[in-house]
Amino acid sequence: MLNPLPQESWSRRNATHLLQRAGYGGSPEEQEAFYQLGKEQGIEAAVDSLLETSEDWSSLPWPDWMQSEVDPNGETFGNQGVRRREYVRWYFKVLLGSQPLASKLLKFFIDHFAVDSATVGQYYRWIGMFRYTETLRRHAAGNLAGEDAPFAGDERLVPPGHYGNFKTLVNHVSWSLGMIRTLDLYRSNRGNVNENFGRELLELFAMGIGDEYSDDPEYTEEDVAVAADAFTGRKFYNFRYYPDENRYNNPAGNQNPPLPPASVWQNRGSQDRNTKGPFYGYETTPEGNPIIDGDDIIDVIFDTDRCAKHLSWKLWRYFASPKPSKELVAALASKLRDDHGYEIRPFLKDLFLSEEFYDESVVNAQIKDAGDYFVCLANQLGVTLPTRDAMEDVMQQLGYEVHLPPSIAGWPEPEGPGNTWLATGAMVFRMNMPSVFTHHNYEVFTTGRTRNSMDDFPDVDWNVIAPKELRRIEKFPLLLENLRQRFIPNRELRKSQVRTLLDRYSSVSDELGELEGVRELVRLVLALPEYQTQ
Amino acid sequence: MNTKLNRRDFVSKSIWGATASMTLPGFIQQTLFNLDARAQSLPSQGGDGPIILLMEMAGGNDTLNTLIPYTNSIYRGARPEIRLGTEHNILQITDQDGPSVTGKNEPLALHPNLTRFKEMWDDGELGIINGVGYPNPNLSHFKSFDYWHSAEPNGVPKDGWIGRYLDNQCDGCGATTGIYINRRPTFAFKSNAATSPSVTFQNPQFFNWRDKQILGREKSLEGLYRNLIGLDHETDDGVSEENDTLAYVQRSAHSAMISTESVQLAMERGGNLINPDWPSNGLANSLKIIAQLIKGRSDTSVYYARQGGYDTHNNQVLEDGPLSGRHFDLLQTLNGALGAFVDEMKAQGNWDRVVILTFSEFGRKVIQNGSYGTDHGAAETLFLMGGQVAGNQYYGLYPDLAEDARVSRNSMQYNVDFRTVYRSVLEKWMGVPPSAMSAIFPSPPRDFQPLDIIR
Numbered sequence: 001m002l003n004p005l006p007q008e009s010w011s012r013r014n015a016t017h018l019l020q021r022a023g024y025g026g027s028p029e030e031q032e033a034f035y036q037l038g039k040e041q042g043i044e045a046a047v048d049s050l051l052e053t054s055e056d057w058s059s060l061p062w063p064d065w066m067q068s069e070v071d072p073n074g075e076t077f078g079n080q081g082v083r084r085r086e087y088v089r090w091y092f093k094v095l096l097g098s099q100p101l102a103s104k105l106l107k108f109f110i111d112h113f114a115v116d117s118a119t120v121g122q123y124y125r126w127i128g129m130f131r132y133t134e135t136l137r138r139h140a141a142g143n144l145a146g147e148d149a150p151f152a153g154d155e156r157l158v159p160p161g162h163y164g165n166f167k168t169l170v171n172h173v174s175w176s177l178g179m180i181r182t183l184d185l186y187r188s189n190r191g192n193v194n195e196n197f198g199r200e201l202l203e204l205f206a207m208g209i210g211d212e213y214s215d216d217p218e219y220t221e222e223d224v225a226v227a228a229d230a231f232t233g234r235k236f237y238n239f240r241y242y243p244d245e246n247r248y249n250n251p252a253g254n255q256n257p258p259l260p261p262a263s264v265w266q267n268r269g270s271q272d273r274n275t276k277g278p279f280y281g282y283e284t285t286p287e288g289n290p291i292i293d294g295d296d297i298i299d300v301i302f303d304t305d306r307c308a309k310h311l312s313w314k315l316w317r318y319f320a321s322p323k324p325s326k327e328l329v330a331a332l333a334s335k336l337r338d339d340h341g342y343e344i345r346p347f348l349k350d351l352f353l354s355e356e357f358y359d360e361s362v363v364n365a366q367i368k369d370a371g372d373y374f375v376c377l378a379n380q381l382g383v384t385l386p387t388r389d390a391m392e393d394v395m396q397q398l399g400y401e402v403h404l405p406p407s408i409a410g411w412p413e414p415e416g417p418g419n420t421w422l423a424t425g426a427m428v429f430r431m432n433m434p435s436v437f438t439h440h441n442y443e444v445f446t447t448g449r450t451r452n453s454m455d456d457f458p459d460v461d462w463n464v465i466a467p468k469e470l471r472r473i474e475k476f477p478l479l480l481e482n483l484r485q486r487f488i489p490n491r492e493l494r495k496s497q498v499r500t501l502l503d504r505y506s507s508v509s510d511e512l513g514e515l516e517g518v519r520e521l522v523r524l525v526l527a528l529p530e531y532q533t534q
Numbered sequence: 535m536n537t538k539l540n541r542r543d544f545v546s547k548s549i550w551g552a553t554a555s556m557t558l559p560g561f562i563q564q565t566l567f568n569l570d571a572r573a574q575s576l577p578s579q580g581g582d583g584p585i586i587l588l589m590e591m592a593g594g595n596d597t598l599n600t601l602i603p604y605t606n607s608i609y610r611g612a613r614p615e616i617r618l619g620t621e622h623n624i625l626q627i628t629d630q631d632g633p634s635v636t637g638k639n640e641p642l643a644l645h646p647n648l649t650r651f652k653e654m655w656d657d658g659e660l661g662i663i664n665g666v667g668y669p670n671p672n673l674s675h676f677k678s679f680d681y682w683h684s685a686e687p688n689g690v691p692k693d694g695w696i697g698r699y700l701d702n703q704c705d706g707c708g709a710t711t712g713i714y715i716n717r718r719p720t721f722a723f724k725s726n727a728a729t730s731p732s733v734t735f736q737n738p739q740f741f742n743w744r745d746k747q748i749l750g751r752e753k754s755l756e757g758l759y760r761n762l763i764g765l766d767h768e769t770d771d772g773v774s775e776e777n778d779t780l781a782y783v784q785r786s787a788h789s790a791m792i793s794t795e796s797v798q799l800a801m802e803r804g805g806n807l808i809n810p811d812w813p814s815n816g817l818a819n820s821l822k823i824i825a826q827l828i829k830g831r832s833d834t835s836v837y838y839a840r841q842g843g844y845d846t847h848n849n850q851v852l853e854d855g856p857l858s859g860r861h862f863d864l865l866q867t868l869n870g871a872l873g874a875f876v877d878e879m880k881a882q883g884n885w886d887r888v889v890i891l892t893f894s895e896f897g898r899k900v901i902q903n904g905s906y907g908t909d910h911g912a913a914e915t916l917f918l919m920g921g922q923v924a925g926n927q928y929y930g931l932y933p934d935l936a937e938d939a940r941v942s943r944n945s946m947q948y949n950v951d952f953r954t955v956y957r958s959v960l961e962k963w964m965g966v967p968p969s970a971m972s973a974i975f976p977s978p979p980r981d982f983q984p985l986d987i988i989r
Contacts, residue, residue: 183847184907187848189904192905193904194903195910196909199673224673365777367779367782396717399717407675407676411718422719423714423718423734424733425734425735425741426717426718427786428743431743431787432740432744441744443744494764494770495770496767496772500762529783529784529786530780530783533780533783
């Protein structure tokens, strides 16, 4: 299992598939160049080119106001709405940036470690959300510096590790203000425990439940209680009032200053310092130390088969297909834990190189989630982001309010990736949405709204999408093939669809001119069910 | 293959007999499907028949502070800060105490914010089902909701109980027989049939095909879409036979196409609501849409609404007392929104057509936790309301609070399996014959005796 795809199996289909899953696809030219890269320099070189991340990505600047400790506009109710929209737009700016795999991983983490802005805080909500997201983003960017990951805060709190390592990431999340707030850690004290974090750490972040992909024993309710006891006493200072010596200074002229000091701390008095166990059958940590605090629990968890399988399963579902076999999950788990010590990029390299990843059951078997959908759409049309107000409206309609996950499980998908995104209303919106770009049809999401700042919705360069020489009706087959390659590569159009599109293109072109015909054609191709899969 | 047994087959069965569908070419099934879709303006049961409104309280409602055993010494002892008592203006149910598994009747009171619930109880329109749950309770939100939605506790859920109900009992009914007001689908509606007659949308305003009139197009967007996804095509039904994922999306597109028109029509017919006093919150907005659809005689028999936020691990009550905090606010919202909905149903003359069932994925632990909240528990209390409900009556027994332990799966035991409640609603209210129950609740045990919940 997980043998590398033989070089002779490299094809345009496989190249396009890899580009779509490890990123957000590419223009016809990019697809071809990527195929040629793999052909000339080998598949591994092609995969490596996707795994690279540059500092450029990880230093994408925060909004200016984030660089002061207290929101300069004050923390009024009205300002909260502005900040929320800024956050949403910032997030999508990151997704649309030049580092597709890293942004894809960020999107995965946002779902896997979901926090809810309403819970993060009343006064420091958006500063808290940005900082939390920044932690996730650094892990998504990977181990750029090749050294220990500096925890954004008091480094005495966390064990050493790397950015881009799943175990380190869980450690950092467990010490993040966002999660300490969201899952009530700050209210969990020795002898007076709140089990919320302990339970979700086991169920959602690391071990999972059920026997769909793992026959290993489940953790028990007693294990939940032990984990909850171990994570007691984690506190935070209020952003507004943390001590003077920790005050954050913005060095003049520095656009990308380091993060401010941590506002989280360990209250020894309210921490349960007793030796615990057994936990999931472990009397000690794998190194033989007593199980006392949260770090020890994480050490144990990441030693288990169940954890390695759960995380492999989730990564496979996200990047490949909904229902991997137990054998495949076991093989992936061994790569993730034993070969790579939970380093995510090396694991993904094995995944992207594997024969299984290019199987018939994987290619085109995924419904685009809301993030994929929007980023693909914008990239393929070659447009920038719309205004922050429009962005928020769009994401609401798509069912992806990134700051407000439906539950702590993120955007759960009981039936497998995709289905959660295609509620009937979202399907209707996805069919309507393209006409915002093609026809500036703001009515798609503005009926009854007073806010109207969508007039800046970016325009498409139609000469790129549909070169003038292809617009004459006798060139229609070539034009359509061009659009197919851009928007739905690895998909064929049905004869009946081609006929309908041709009829429509010719009648609109005749009546309103070729450019209008092109707009109409693109709008219709983007509304096809075929466009929703990748 | 099972997934091929779809609604089209039901339609064809009803017209040409049971075996025709297996040999029908795809496009003929498709045409029948279209006929069916277009026949939706004809009156059918949904337009004037019985209605269920499922009211999901997501997060695990603390029913001990919802229907309060205010004299119970275990309750009082386990919740020194967050308990409610007579000093908090709880709404005591004075006409009868709740039967309890301990054999001793339990004096009970509703949370002070549930004023409308109390009125309905006094008017005989509210039934209370105590001690509801299932064997081997799972304390995960997500697993437990899977069980409630699928009605297959401790199994691997494949489809939802409403989905199976519609699959089995919905021969040729319209595309909007089930409506969930939300952005994301519910597993309860998940059908094994390829095309389930249920839809999920958040805002009916946007549940429509939006073209710009000024573009001077002679043909509507809807017509074009219908054509492109194969709905109007004579020989190509637009559903892939090779790729399941694509087929799923294509069917979703079909469902969207067929249902938008009926929803818009019903909203238009419904027009303005009669009750002018609705609170302003998300749940009330959902219930307003449902009320308008009912007024507009939508061809719908199952409505579904959701209120989230019941996962009250912290600040369930605030430090200044139990008449504050998250649970207080949630029940205020619930009471206000449901109250306005009931007023509207009465004004419309539809109250006798509606049964509302509240449920949550689990109740919460008896013992309070370290942060003025409660952790996940097991048995819970359900409420059943409606003009025809046999109200002012307890079903099930109040659980024994002594069974709860802080750390373990042990929490209060159920004595009414929730599938009993589901079956009661389907059989006694929707008129589903008992013989159909084994298909709707396929896993053993199957011998749930329905409760007499309807007058």
